[in-house]
Amino acid sequence: MNIIKFSLLIISITFPSFLKAEINIAHAIAMHGEPKYPDSFQYVDYANPDAPKGGKIILSSTGSYDSFNPFILKGTAAAGIGNLYETLTTGSSDEAFTEYGLIAKTIEWPDDRSWVAFTIREEAVWHDGKKISPEDVIWTFNTLMEKGHPFYKYYYGDVVEVIQENDNKVRFNFKGNTNLELPLIVGQLPVLPKHYWTNKNFEETSMDIPIGSGPYKIKNFDAGRTITYELDSDYWGKNIPIKKGTENFGIIQYEYYKDRSIEREAFKSGDIDLFSENTSKDWATSYDTPAVQNGLIKKELIEHQNPQGMQGFAFNTRKEIFEDKRVREALSYAFDFEWTNKNLFYNAYKRTNSFFENSELASSGVPSGRELDLLNDYKELLPQKLFQEEYNPPKTDGSGFMRKELQEATKLLQDAGWELQEGKLINKKSGSKFEFELLLVSPAFERIVLPFKDNLAKLGIDVSVRTIDSAQYQN
Known part of the structure; x- marks a missing residue:
């Protein structure tokens, strides 16, 4: 990865010395090490850049919905509504934790990660053609913190302020430099159009079709029962490397059902194209049908x-x-x-024996090596059994x-x-x-x-x- 580094010299009025900080400017930021994809990459390994776009897929959800605002606690947002919005950065699916610029063309941060800045792409626009601006980012952050779901106040609690540095650049300043994840977390901020929400009550549920910047728009809906999204042919991000070859369905439709059993029967009758089974009993007993036997329904257990x-x-x-x-x-x-x-x-x-089951972070055996070194500092506060025998539930x-x-x-x-x-x-x-x-x-x-x-x-x-x-x- 090409990371541009330069020295920033700040003259201090209080002290005669100069303070020197290394600044990184890059297309991506990794939690640890370097991003997998360099700044010259054209598309991710798991995507087909020449994949045809079009067709229709029918998905499902249970219950109902009464809002197109997924950012507040009130109401139930429609399934798939996140397809309308983009974030400053987005992760790849074949790395542990790396964020690549999406709305942001470049990401800028000091070595101590005490702040992060994003330069917005010139081509990044809302569905109505207006350019995404730093004002939109600042308004989004402040609104989510003041009026959004309580999750945002917790998630972004270490951000002190968001300021505009120039016509295309916005900077987030942090309380300190102990949370090294924060520059990546801030990049996950969904950006909302300030001009659309002017004179609207953000804290109320709404069934007005909103403006976003994502690859899909709402085509039509029947409140609480169905909603259909169509691919935006003018989507500004379709050729950005991290997005190229993705978002290929021309139409995505969600049908709502009262409960999972009705939803399952709708799938077996052909009304739904894809169904993820999460009940072992039904996985074992509900799919001995002619459609499965004849290959019209593909039943696959996917290891991962x-x-x-x-x-x-x-x-x-x-x-x-x-x-x-x-x-x-x-x-x-x-x-x-x-x-x-x-x-x-x-x-x-x-x-399940661990909070991190099926990963290299899952607990096993008794503490040893570096793990034991870390725990020894708190040995008097921890149960002695922790150091003597492996945890297993009854x-x-x-x-x-x-x-x-x-x-x-x-x-x-x-x-x-x-x-x-x-x-x-x-x-x-x-x-x-x-x-x-x-x-x-x-x-x-x-x-x-x-x-x-x-x-x-x-x-x-x-x-x-x-x-x-x-x-x-x-x-």
């Missing part, structure tokens, strides 16, 4: 090395009953993953008979000050019962949680299960 997220039960440790780690460990003994996997998941799942024989595991749970609960009285778990000091509510985001999890609830009842714990939608979690 992408880091996986995790599913689990999150304890609200603000609740007094969950403050003691022995209690939390005891509850983990009541969840029978092996039985659940065999009887509900068709043995399709693997137990494991059963899958038979459904959990006497040994429940005995271990009972011992932990007794050590934490709980005892069984007339079939109910009671705190020895307060006399309060052990009871809590378990919140779910989807009815699909009920069949997983109810056996867990039954096992907890054997320990004397009363659990109520309630399913609520994501908006209630946020509010």
